[in-house]
Amino acid sequence: MIFSTVRHALIMSARSVCIVGSGNWGSAIAKIVGNNVKERSEYFKERVPMYMYEEEFNGRKLTEIVNTEHENIKYLPGIKLPENVVAIPNLLEASKDADILIFVLPHQFVKKICNELQGKIKTSAIAVSLIKGFAISEEGIQLISRLISDILSIPCGVLSGANLAGEVASEQFCETTIGSKDKEIGELLKLLFETQYFHCSVVEDTDTVELCGALKNVVAIGAGIVDGMGYGDNTKAAVQRLGLMEMIKFAEVFFQGSKTSTFFQSCGIADLVATCHGGRNRLLGENVVKSTKSLKELEKEILKGQSFQGPLVAKEIYGMLEEKDMLNRFPLFVAIHNICERKMDPKEFVNCLRNHPEHL
């Protein structure tokens, strides 16, 4: 009811799309969206403003590089972006005409960004979050899409799947999952994102789609830990399975209405498997075992300024589980947090698999 203007917006003429964020994943998505809006001009306006946090790279402004060379040489080098994607360093200027706001930035920045946008965007706009992680509220963790929706008073869908950014940018076939409680918005988002190499399935169980995207990064650290210790595919498969069982339990306990079938979508098992084999959180897990460096040092060394999402999510989960006295129900999540914080020896990790409550 609160969003009664939305349905009207859906049957209006071409919509303006704004991308909020421009890192690795944001740039890969900008390539898709920039091309799709041109091909589907009955639905979308051609110019796609992309909000980009201004920084210098090789002595030049990054927005200037993107707008002249059409390449994000810092975060997605080697991939040409469509020329209708325009990098803009001013958030309000980038978003002021938007009918669709695509949020794709590290989860720790989203609250600040939304606060700045509050009251400054179209009231008929809709949002979609591609962000992995949780926000922290007084009741514990909060879904990012809920946070966006609450602050901006607009509906917010999600998109999450087995989508390592570099592979998507190089047009390797993959699947993804769009979560939208409103079916029409779901179909509109499919039109915006789907390509021959990027297949979108739409489900209504938005919460689970988003949960999977946040939690899989925690499990991936666990996969990296057993990699780092020299274990093979069997042990790693056990980590992935037990990790999935904790993800499902987490959804059951904290998000009523979550459906098991959603875990069979790309956002579920497929993303989990891809991230446990190819993602940077897996790499972090491996390095936590092989070096004695702190998380901060590893971030500086491996990500050159970006941050690992997995340890942040693990910490957020840990805080909530501790408060609710549920640490013993999620031993894998807890162990991964403790290992990242250097409070537990990685050698203990296999014991945690061995004694997992799933085995009782």
Place this chain on the structure above:
Amino acid sequence: MIFSTVRHALIMSARSVCIVGSGNWGSAIAKIVGNNVKERSEYFKERVPMYMYEEEFNGRKLTEIVNTEHENIKYLPGIKLPENVVAIPNLLEASKDADILIFVLPHQFVKKICNELQGKIKTSAIAVSLIKGFAISEEGIQLISRLISDILSIPCGVLSGANLAGEVASEQFCETTIGSKDKEIGELLKLLFETQYFHCSVVEDTDTVELCGALKNVVAIGAGIVDGMGYGDNTKAAVQRLGLMEMIKFAEVFFQGSKTSTFFQSCGIADLVATCHGGRNRLLGENVVKSTKSLKELEKEILKGQSFQGPLVAKEIYGMLEEKDMLNRFPLFVAIHNICERKMDPKEFVNCLRNHPEHL
């Protein structure tokens, strides 16, 4: 009712265990079982006869090598077997006293072996199948455990999980799933197989446990195909997900009573993931793309005399689906069969993912 002697057998004194088969997996299991029977002497007799097809290796009989050096230097080199595991080249001699028969041999040999055993084993015996694949009956495919049970008139459980043999033999932690319709037999089998590094969960949905073990090898060929074509983790995750969806559909259509929850056990997603990353059927898929050799030539080259299970299962499934006019419901299985048979260009494989009925 037909197995009323079994329950009695379960409360009798120590049982004699016989292993039928002695390849890579058979030898890894012999190590586990040989050690467990010693530690659990109230349940099992110490001497474990292992039927071994006699062959020469480096000019000596393989049984003789195993019984003097306690190592299967042909199929599991580098791993010491417990001395109470005794290789015997005569099937009937190996099995005549057995209370528990562990079947672990390539699926194409099981019918012949069971026919030889018929009427020659204890009527109170029970069996457990570790075999991956199907038998062919007049009604289409038949589960191997059913075949064993039918020919020998004894109950037959199954064991299947994310258990690449080499890793199990080197004692890397993993999980597995035991399927047994009879709970007491299930618990007895858990006592026989479980170790600190080999965790057994018991379920009653035997059919699904066994189905997973056969079908995952087909999906793994698909994973190898996309590996061979240079795709990354996203595309491979889509193959695994769509493969899993076809496995679930196959169970639904052909094996009523199959439970989705069983796919969350080690025999399901975990084994699928491990096999799609580490198994020899994955390797086959990669080689099918990278060379123009026939399946037979690749078998000779890669497996040195053993056979790939995946293509056999794919062929069996194909035959049945064709007869039942269901080829279009399982396009991934069908494409993998056709690519193995060199009737389809591997380049077409990604189109099959793109147009999969799961996406409709």
